Amino acid sequence: MKITIDGRSIEAQGTKTVLEVAQDNGIYIPALCSHPRLAPYAACRLCVVSIKGKPGFQPSCNTYPAEGMEVVTDSEELRLQRVRTMELILSEHPNACLICSEKADCEDHKASIRKSAEVTGCVFCSSNRRCELQEIVVRLKVDSIPYSSVYRGFSVRRSDPFFIQDYNLCILCGRCVRICHEVRGAAAISFMFRGSQAVVGTMFDRSLMAAGCQFCGACVDVCPTGALAERVGRHEALPDAEAETVCPYCGVGCRLVVETLQGRIQAAKPAEGGVNRGQACVRGRFTLRDVVYSPSRIRRPMVKKDGKLVETSWEDALAFVAGKLKSYAGRACVVVSSQLGCEDLFVLDRFAREALGAGGAVPSLQPSILDGLGDLVKAHGLKTPHRASLADLPGSKAILVLGENVPVSHPVVWVEILEALRCGAKLLVASHKDDLLTRHASQSLKIRPGSEFYLLASLSKVLLESGSPQAGSGLKGLDGFKKSLEKLPASCLADTAGLQEEEVRRLAEALRCCGPIVLVFGQGLISMPWARENLAALWDLAVLTGARLLPLAEESDLFGAWLLARRKPSGAPSLETVLRAATTGEIKALYLAGPAPLPEKHGLEFLVVQDSFVNEACQGADAVLPAATFAEAEGHFVNLEGRVQKSEKVIEPVGEAKPDWWIASHLASRMGAEGFGYEDAGRIKEQLDKEGLLALQEEGEAGFVPVTAPSGGPERAAEYPMVLPGEYCPDYYRTLALCQASPDFKVLRNPRRLKIGPEDAAGAGLQDGAKARVESSSACAAGPGTARVKITGAS
Amino acid sequence: MSKIIRRERLVPNLHLLEVSAPEIARKCLPGQFVMIMPDERGERIPLTIADWDRDKGSVTTVFMTVGTTTHKLARLSAGDEVPVFVGPLGKPSDIRNYGAVLCAGGCFGIAAIYPIARALKEAGNKVITLVDVKAGYLLYWEDKLRKVSDRFLVSARDHKFETKDYVPAKIKSLLAEGAKLDRVVAIGCTYLMYSSCEATRAPGIKTVVSLNPIMVDGTGMCGACRCAVDGKTKFACVDGPDFDGHAVDWNELFARRKSYLDHEMKSLCYWERTRLPVCA
The missing domain is CATH 3.40.50.740 (Rossmann fold)
Structure with a gap:
C-alpha cells in the first residue's frame, strides 16, 4: 500500500508499524519503549505523529499503515509535545549532565568519576555516550527541565551475578520486562506497584537468581539507559573497536559482536542479524572475557x-x-x-x-548425535530425514523435544521454540524431570530416564494402527519397519517408559496435526548403550510424520x-x-x-x-x-543447521x-x-x-529403518539401583569449565551439584546440601553420560 | 588503629566518616587534611577535614565513592577500625579578615569549605557561600553552612534553587550585580576549582583552591602530589593544599590526575568482582 510520510509517498506493508516504516525510510522519530523484537507498547509517547483525519497525536509504534494514510512526523507542535514528554521522563532520571552548560568541557575532565558507586549524572554512568536518552535530548534540543529532579532512592542491587540493577536510572519503558516475558519466556521480572511507585522488580523482591532469571542478558541489551549494567568492566572506558565472531560454546553458532579496548576484550553482545537474531545466552554474553583471560591460559610452549x-x-x-x-x-x-x-x-x-x-x-x-544419524545412513543406504533450520521452528505446528533441557543447553533454540508457541505451535516434551521446558509444554510426558526408545516406538505404533499420517506411506522399508515394530513385545512399550497408553495416544494425536513438525533432540538421546535404537526409532517417527529433525549439536563445530x-x-x-x-x-x-x-x-x-x-x-x-x-x-x-559461518580474529x-x-x-x-x-x-x-568438504550433500532415498528393542545396560541393576541421567550442557570451552573461569557463572551453575528425589535422598541417608558419593557401573568415556549408579553419603 | 564513630551516606555517592582521633582533633585547623587507609592492604588517600569535635576527640571527613578505596570506606560502619588515620597534615588555610569572601564548594567540597567559612566568619569576614549541586537531592549540610554564612546560595541544574548556573557563571553574575568580593575560596572537583579561577582571573580577585592531586604519603616524601604553581614545583601535601588558583598549571594537574585511570578502573572492577558478594 502507499502512504505519505512528511509529504513523501512511501510503499508500506501492513505488518510494519508507521514507526518501522518511517525508520526503514530514514525518517527519524524518537522512541524509547519500542524494540524490533517486542510487541507495540506505546508507553513512552515520544513517537507520536499526526495522522490526517485522526484527532490529536497517535503513537506511531502502535499504529499500522492504511492505504492513503497521511502522516506528519515533524512539526513545531509535535516537537513541543515530545519535549514536554521528555522533560517528564527525565524528571525521574538523573538529568543534570544532560542539560548542563558545561557538559562539553566536563566530559574531558571528569573521566575518573565513571568509577562512582551511584549514578547522579551521565559522567558517572557506564552508559555515558551510548545512552538513548542522551541521543534524544540532543535531537530534541532539550536544554532545561522545569521540574525538580526526583531521585527515587533505590539501593543499587549488586548481589546477583553478571549485571547490576540501578532502578534510579530506570524510565519504566518496560523493554526489559517485555523481552524477559515475550522473547525469553523467563518472566523473572515484572512491574511492581503502581503510579509514581512503579518499579521493575521481582516477586517478593527476591534476587534475580531466586526469581528464575537465566542471565541471558537480553534485558541489559535492550535497556535504553544505564539501569542495567554488566558487572565486569562497568567502570572501564568505552570500547575502541569491535569485531564479529561466532560464539565458541554450543552448536547454535550465535553471532556475537566482541567489543575491545586497546586490544583487550571488554564485552560480547549478540549481533542483530544472523542465526541468533539479536539474542544470546549467559555463556556467550557474559563469559567470553573471563575465558580468554583466564589465569589458566597457557602462555608459552x-x-x-x-x-x-x-x-x-x-x-x-x-x-x-x-x-x-x-x-x-x-x-x-x-x-x-x-x-x-x-x-x-x-x-x-x-x-x-x-x-x-x-x-x-x-x-x-x-x-x-550426528555420528549416530550418519551410521544409520551408512547401514541402510537411506537419506537422513529432512533437517530443520532454526527458522523452521516459528512456523511449525508441533515441536517434540527429547533428550535435552533446551532452555539451559541451547537457550537461543529455546527462544525460537517460544516464538513458535506464540504463533500457536504445540510443544510436546518427554522428560524425566520438571523444568522450564515442561512448564511451557502443551503436553508433557514424564518418562523413565533412558526409556525414550519405548515412547518413540509406541508413538509410531499408535500412528500406524490408526492409519495415518500419510507422510511415510509408500516409502522404502515401511513393511520392514512395521514388522520390526510388531516384534517388540506389546507390554514393553508405553509401560516400560512409565506411561499410560492414553498419554501416548494423546501425544500421537498432537503429532497427527496438519502442519510442519520439528523433532528437537540432543545428546541425552544417545547417552544410553542403546543410542542406535533410540535414533532409529526417532528416524522412523520423523519419516512417518514428515517431521524435520533438529539435532542439537553440543559443540560449536x-x-x-x-x-x-x-x-x-x-x-x-x-x-x-x-x-x-x-x-x-x-x-x-x-x-x-x-x-x-x-x-x-x-x-x-x-x-x-x-x-x-x-x-x-x-x-x-x-x-x-x-x-x-x-x-x-x-x-x-x-552450526547445527549446517550453516558455515566465519569467525573474525578479535584480538592478538x-x-x-x-x-x-x-x-x-x-x-x-x-x-x-x-x-x-x-x-x-x-x-x-x-x-x-x-574439495567441497563443508558442503552437506545428502543423497539417497527416503525410507524407514527397522527398530530393535534395546538390550544391554541394566545387568547390574541390583548393585547399582539408580539411573543417573547425563545432563549435557556445553558449559566449557575446550578443557576449561566455565564455572572455573567465571566466578559469576559458578554461582549460576555448579556442575558438582547432584539433584535427587526426596525419597531416594532419604534412602541414601542424604540431606539437602550434603556431600554425596556416586559410584557407577561403567564410566562414560567422555562427558557426562547416563549411567547406573549407587549413591551414598560421603564424609 | 582508629575507630569509626559514624559512617553515613549523606546523599548519593557522598559519605560522612567520623573517626575517633583525639590528637588530630586537638590540633587540626581549617584547610588541613588527614591520610587514611581503609584496610591494611589498601592505598593511602588524603581526605580534607570537614569538621572536628575537640571535646569528643573526633574528626569528620566527607568523601565521594569514586574508586576502590572510597568504595571500601563506604562499606565501613561505626565500630570498625581503619589502620591508618594520620594528621593533621598540610598547611592550614590563611584565615584573616579580608572583607567579603565567597566560599564556593561542590561535591565533597561542600563539607570541606565548611570549617574555612566558619573560621572566616569568626575572623569578621562577610561570608557568601555558594554551593553547587547537580540536583536538589544532592545538597547536604545546608543548615550548618547557613549558620556560618551571611549569604547562602545554591546552584543546581534542576531549577530547585534560584539558579541553575554553574559556579563560574554565578560568580560572574554576582559581580555583575555589583557584589564586592575580596577573595574567593573554591573547593571541589578539579574542574570546579579551575573554572572558578577562570571566572575570577579577569576581575583580579584572589582565588584560593585546595588542590587534590594523587597523594601517597602526605608528608612530602614521595612527591606524587607534585604540581606546578607559579612555574615552580610544589608538593600539595606540605606546600599546600591551598594555593593561589591563578598560578596553578591546571593542564598539568588534570593530566596527572588521570595518570593511573586505567589501573584505577581495573582495581575497582577487580575489587567489585572478588570482594562484593554474589548471592547463590
Whole structure:
C-alpha cells in the first residue's frame, strides 16, 4: 500500500508499524519503549505523529499503515509535545549532565568519576555516550527541565551475578520486562506497584537468581539507559573497536559482536542479524572475557626436562615434539575438540593421518548425535530425514523435544521454540524431570530416564494402527519397519517408559496435526548403550510424520567435525578405542587437542597437550603447546543447521599462543609431511571449499529403518539401583569449565551439584546440601553420560 | 588503629566518616587534611577535614565513592577500625579578615569549605557561600553552612534553587550585580576549582583552591602530589593544599590526575568482582 510520510509517498506493508516504516525510510522519530523484537507498547509517547483525519497525536509504534494514510512526523507542535514528554521522563532520571552548560568541557575532565558507586549524572554512568536518552535530548534540543529532579532512592542491587540493577536510572519503558516475558519466556521480572511507585522488580523482591532469571542478558541489551549494567568492566572506558565472531560454546553458532579496548576484550553482545537474531545466552554474553583471560591460559610452549615442564621457545618445542613423534608414527593418535574451527580440525586431521599414520583425528565428543544419524545412513543406504533450520521452528505446528533441557543447553533454540508457541505451535516434551521446558509444554510426558526408545516406538505404533499420517506411506522399508515394530513385545512399550497408553495416544494425536513438525533432540538421546535404537526409532517417527529433525549439536563445530569426518576411511578409531589403546599400551604417543579423560595409569610413552588452558592432562605431558582461542584466530564454524559461518580474529593471541592449524602444520612439515605450508587460515578454507568438504550433500532415498528393542545396560541393576541421567550442557570451552573461569557463572551453575528425589535422598541417608558419593557401573568415556549408579553419603 | 564513630551516606555517592582521633582533633585547623587507609592492604588517600569535635576527640571527613578505596570506606560502619588515620597534615588555610569572601564548594567540597567559612566568619569576614549541586537531592549540610554564612546560595541544574548556573557563571553574575568580593575560596572537583579561577582571573580577585592531586604519603616524601604553581614545583601535601588558583598549571594537574585511570578502573572492577558478594 502507499502512504505519505512528511509529504513523501512511501510503499508500506501492513505488518510494519508507521514507526518501522518511517525508520526503514530514514525518517527519524524518537522512541524509547519500542524494540524490533517486542510487541507495540506505546508507553513512552515520544513517537507520536499526526495522522490526517485522526484527532490529536497517535503513537506511531502502535499504529499500522492504511492505504492513503497521511502522516506528519515533524512539526513545531509535535516537537513541543515530545519535549514536554521528555522533560517528564527525565524528571525521574538523573538529568543534570544532560542539560548542563558545561557538559562539553566536563566530559574531558571528569573521566575518573565513571568509577562512582551511584549514578547522579551521565559522567558517572557506564552508559555515558551510548545512552538513548542522551541521543534524544540532543535531537530534541532539550536544554532545561522545569521540574525538580526526583531521585527515587533505590539501593543499587549488586548481589546477583553478571549485571547490576540501578532502578534510579530506570524510565519504566518496560523493554526489559517485555523481552524477559515475550522473547525469553523467563518472566523473572515484572512491574511492581503502581503510579509514581512503579518499579521493575521481582516477586517478593527476591534476587534475580531466586526469581528464575537465566542471565541471558537480553534485558541489559535492550535497556535504553544505564539501569542495567554488566558487572565486569562497568567502570572501564568505552570500547575502541569491535569485531564479529561466532560464539565458541554450543552448536547454535550465535553471532556475537566482541567489543575491545586497546586490544583487550571488554564485552560480547549478540549481533542483530544472523542465526541468533539479536539474542544470546549467559555463556556467550557474559563469559567470553573471563575465558580468554583466564589465569589458566597457557602462555608459552613447555617441554619436559628432568621430569618438569619448563618454558621454551616455539622453535625448540616444535623441534622436540616433531622429533619425538616421528619415532611413534603408526603408534600415535590425535584427539581434537569439536569447539575448534574447521580449518584447525582439517589440518589436525591431515596431521594425524599424513604425519602420524593414524586413522585421523578423533573428536573428543564422540559418538555424537550426528555420528549416530550418519551410521544409520551408512547401514541402510537411506537419506537422513529432512533437517530443520532454526527458522523452521516459528512456523511449525508441533515441536517434540527429547533428550535435552533446551532452555539451559541451547537457550537461543529455546527462544525460537517460544516464538513458535506464540504463533500457536504445540510443544510436546518427554522428560524425566520438571523444568522450564515442561512448564511451557502443551503436553508433557514424564518418562523413565533412558526409556525414550519405548515412547518413540509406541508413538509410531499408535500412528500406524490408526492409519495415518500419510507422510511415510509408500516409502522404502515401511513393511520392514512395521514388522520390526510388531516384534517388540506389546507390554514393553508405553509401560516400560512409565506411561499410560492414553498419554501416548494423546501425544500421537498432537503429532497427527496438519502442519510442519520439528523433532528437537540432543545428546541425552544417545547417552544410553542403546543410542542406535533410540535414533532409529526417532528416524522412523520423523519419516512417518514428515517431521524435520533438529539435532542439537553440543559443540560449536560439531557439525563441521562430522562433515570432515565423512572423508575418513571406515574404521577410524573412536575415542573409547583410543583411550583403551592408550591404557593397554597399544598406542605409545597421544596428541591431545581436546579434552580426553585419560586414565591415571596408561601405557603412553609420549603425551603432547595442545590447548589454550592448563588441564589435568598437562601434569603428565611431555610437551604443552599454547593454542589460540576462538577470539585470537580467524576460522569457520558449522552450526547445527549446517550453516558455515566465519569467525573474525578479535584480538592478538594471549602470550605466545598460536592457532591450532599453525601448530599442527608446522609439526607436520617438520616431520616430513608435504602440503602443510599454509600461510593463513584463508588458504585452508580455500582448500576446504575446493574439495567441497563443508558442503552437506545428502543423497539417497527416503525410507524407514527397522527398530530393535534395546538390550544391554541394566545387568547390574541390583548393585547399582539408580539411573543417573547425563545432563549435557556445553558449559566449557575446550578443557576449561566455565564455572572455573567465571566466578559469576559458578554461582549460576555448579556442575558438582547432584539433584535427587526426596525419597531416594532419604534412602541414601542424604540431606539437602550434603556431600554425596556416586559410584557407577561403567564410566562414560567422555562427558557426562547416563549411567547406573549407587549413591551414598560421603564424609 | 582508629575507630569509626559514624559512617553515613549523606546523599548519593557522598559519605560522612567520623573517626575517633583525639590528637588530630586537638590540633587540626581549617584547610588541613588527614591520610587514611581503609584496610591494611589498601592505598593511602588524603581526605580534607570537614569538621572536628575537640571535646569528643573526633574528626569528620566527607568523601565521594569514586574508586576502590572510597568504595571500601563506604562499606565501613561505626565500630570498625581503619589502620591508618594520620594528621593533621598540610598547611592550614590563611584565615584573616579580608572583607567579603565567597566560599564556593561542590561535591565533597561542600563539607570541606565548611570549617574555612566558619573560621572566616569568626575572623569578621562577610561570608557568601555558594554551593553547587547537580540536583536538589544532592545538597547536604545546608543548615550548618547557613549558620556560618551571611549569604547562602545554591546552584543546581534542576531549577530547585534560584539558579541553575554553574559556579563560574554565578560568580560572574554576582559581580555583575555589583557584589564586592575580596577573595574567593573554591573547593571541589578539579574542574570546579579551575573554572572558578577562570571566572575570577579577569576581575583580579584572589582565588584560593585546595588542590587534590594523587597523594601517597602526605608528608612530602614521595612527591606524587607534585604540581606546578607559579612555574615552580610544589608538593600539595606540605606546600599546600591551598594555593593561589591563578598560578596553578591546571593542564598539568588534570593530566596527572588521570595518570593511573586505567589501573584505577581495573582495581575497582577487580575489587567489585572478588570482594562484593554474589548471592547463590
